[in-house]
Amino acid sequence: MDRREQSIGSRFVSDGRYGTVLYVGEVPPTKGTWLGVEWDDPSRGKHDGSHEGVRYFNTSHPTSGSFIRPKKAEFGVSCYIALCERYGMVDDQHGGIIQEEMFVKGGRNQLTTVEVVGAKSVNEQQSQLDQLNTVALRGMNIFGCGPGNQLERNAPNITELDVSQNLLSSWEDVANITKQLPNLETLNISENKLRLPTDPVTLQSSFKRLKNLYLVRMGLTWDQILLCSSMWPHIAQLHVCFNNITTIAQPTETLQDLEMLNFEGNGIHGWDEIQHLGNLQRLTTLIVNDIGLVDIKFCDTRLSEKTPLFPALKALSLTKNKIAEWSAFNELNKLRGLEELRIKLNPLLDHPDQETLRQLVVSRLGTLKMLNGSEVTAKERKGSEYDYLKKYGQNWMKAGGNQDQEKNKPSQEFIEEHPRYEELIKKYGAPEDSEMKQQSSALKHALISIFIDCPYFPDKAPMSKKLPGSMTIQKLKNLVQRLYKVDVAELRLSYTSTRKKNGPEFEFDNDLRQLSYFAVESGDTIVVRWT
Numbered sequence: 269m270d271r272r273e274q275s276i277g278s279r280f281v282s283d284g285r286y287g288t289v290l291y292v293g294e295v296p297p298t299k300g301t302w303l304g305v306e307w308d309d310p311s312r313g314k315h316d317g318s319h320e321g322v323r324y325f326n327t328s329h330p331t332s333g334s335f336i337r338p339k340k341a342e343f344g345v346s347c348y349i350a351l352c353e354r355y356g357m358v359d360d361q362h363g364g365i366i367q368e369e370m371f372v373k374g375g376r377n378q379l380t381t382v383e384v385v386g387a388k389s390v391n392e393q394q395s396q397l398d399q400l401n402t403v404a405l406r407g408m409n410i411f412g413c414g415p416g417n418q419l420e421r422n423a424p425n426i427t428e429l430d431v432s433q434n435l436l437s438s439w440e441d442v443a444n445i446t447k448q449l450p451n452l453e454t455l456n457i458s459e460n461k462l463r464l465p466t467d468p469v470t471l472q473s474s475f476k477r478l479k480n481l482y483l484v485r486m487g488l489t490w491d492q493i494l495l496c497s498s499m500w501p502h503i504a505q506l507h508v509c510f511n512n513i514t515t516i517a518q519p520t521e522t523l524q525d526l527e528m529l530n531f532e533g534n535g536i537h538g539w540d541e542i543q544h545l546g547n548l549q550r551l552t553t554l555i556v557n558d559i560g561l562v563d564i565k566f567c568d569t570r571l572s573e574k575t576p577l578f579p580a581l582k583a584l585s586l587t588k589n590k591i592a593e594w595s596a597f598n599e600l601n602k603l604r605g606l607e608e609l610r611i612k613l614n615p616l617l618d619h620p621d622q623e624t625l626r627q628l629v630v631s632r633l634g635t636l637k638m639l640n641g642s643e644v645t646a647k648e649r650k651g652s653e654y655d656y657l658k659k660y661g662q663n664w665m666k667a668g669g670n671q672d673q674e675k676n677k678p679s680q681e682f683i684e685e686h687p688r689y690e691e692l693i694k695k696y697g698a699p700e701d702s703e704m705k706q707q708s709s710a711l712k713h714a715l716i717s718i719f720i721d722c723p724y725f726p727d728k729a730p731m732s733k734k735l736p737g738s739m740t741i742q743k744l745k746n747l748v749q750r751l752y753k754v755d756v757a758e759l760r761l762s763y764t765s766t767r768k769k770n771g772p773e774f775e776f777d778n779d780l781r782q783l784s785y786f787a788v789e790s791g792d793t794i795v796v797r798w799t
Contacts, residue, residue, distance in 0.1 A: 279435040280341040290325035344435040346414025410434040420448035428454040439465040443474035458484035497522035528553040546577025561589040564596040571687035583608040597632040608638040631656035651787035661699040722796040737784035758798040766791030
């Protein structure tokens with residue numbers, strides 16, 4: 269059957285609105301058959317399933333029910349019919365493109381016709397159904413697979429299938445489609461309202477190669493997802509965005525191969541719920557955007573230690589939450605291998621000085637390599653951590669910190685606020701008193717005493733210069749050009765830090781940046797080479 273007949277539990281669409289049939293029969297005193305339906309949008313209905321004192325069905329919302337005539341409901345087509353409609357051969361020289369509808373609107377609303385070149389050849393290629401790998405059938409009003417094994421016979425090589433926003437009504441409907449696609453790895457069934465399976469394990473063979481699954485806007489709770497999860501034995505990526513997930517139970521027997529999990533748009537709120545996923549040994553990417561998260565805390569782990577939870581996690585996205593305290597980043601530093609973080613649209617970072625905020629985040633997270641999609645280079649980390657030491661140096665001293673290691677005893681309160689501070693001192697050395705003093709805006713206080721050395725002249729002593737920290741690398745090259753009579757275009761400049769004897773050289777890789785950007789300090793040496 270390529271078209272579904274009306275029955276209880278069937279999904280339908282009417283005038284662009286979706287719903288579920290809950291009653292089929294007469295509604296006295298009127299004659300003929302009525303469909304008692306529950307609309308997905310409660311504002312579309314009128315009642316809760318009762319009419320003139322008689323209850324015909326029950327709804328989940330007091331105003332989501334109504335009665336409609338069968339002719340007003342469309343119950344959809346089979347997946348195979350939808351596939352042929354979308355990708356089948358069109359006997360038309362334009363490959364199904366309506367030329368009259370192809371135009372762009374210019375100035376004064378003038379319409380210019382656009383000629384679509386190659387549409388027929390694309391249609392011919394796509395119409396070879398057995399060659400299709402990626403198939404998008406969103407919004408095609410699909411109710412199920414249809415009769416026989418038409419999909420398996422005609423399109424067996426589909427690896428990625430999108431059947432979101434259709435008329436599928438149960439997981440059995442989905443399984444009857446996927447069992448005909450032996451190579452299917454990615455499935456999107458978002459925005460379908462599915463009845464839960466009575467025995468999920470029996471459907472497992474229909475999803476045996478499935479790795480990526482999208483279950484977006486389906487009204488699911490986490491317990492319902494866990495109930496279904498035995499169907500997907502090898503799932504690696506799971507998107508459950510904008511559902512009804514508020515609590516999270518720990519997966520114990522299923523979802524153990526998960527590498528990526530996306531919870532965006534759910535009302536989870538508490539990090540303690542997220543921690544229940546901490547024993548997923550292969551989870552490398554976790555997306556918890558827009559879930560109302562206020563704070564992050566690993567209560568079972570001290571600030572100086574790494575948590576045993578999330579052992580493989582490398583990428584975390586916390587965009588559009590309510591994080592307002594730096595303590596959240598101190599807690600994130602407890603993760604063993606966090607390399608990538610997205611943290612935009614949180615109250616803590618709602619500040620005009622985004623560069624300084626970025627430096628503070630980098631300094632608090634020692635393993636971070638990417639922040640908000642931008643690479644954290646070795647130079648940026650060094651500069652950020654240097655500035656962090658200086659910024660909080662006076663607080664450190666007031667809390668009992670001291671350049672003399674034997675006298676260095678910062679308070680527990682300071683350590684809790686800045687758990688990486690002692691680690692950074694070991695890495696770069698304690699900040700000097702002069703570095704911690706409030707700097708005057710006068711030029712003499714902004715000058716950096718540096719040395720300029722060229723390894724091509726080993727017998728020549730390094731030159732001493734005082735340069736403003738605001739000097740760009742381009743202006744520095746102009747100065748060096750005058751000193752060594754070398755073409756600016758051939759110059760290659762780097763520097764070594766006085767803090768690290770025999771330490772590495774750091775290349776100046778951006779002529780528009782200032783010396784202060786590279787964290788050049790008094791006593792450092794500019795190394796001059798040319799090609």
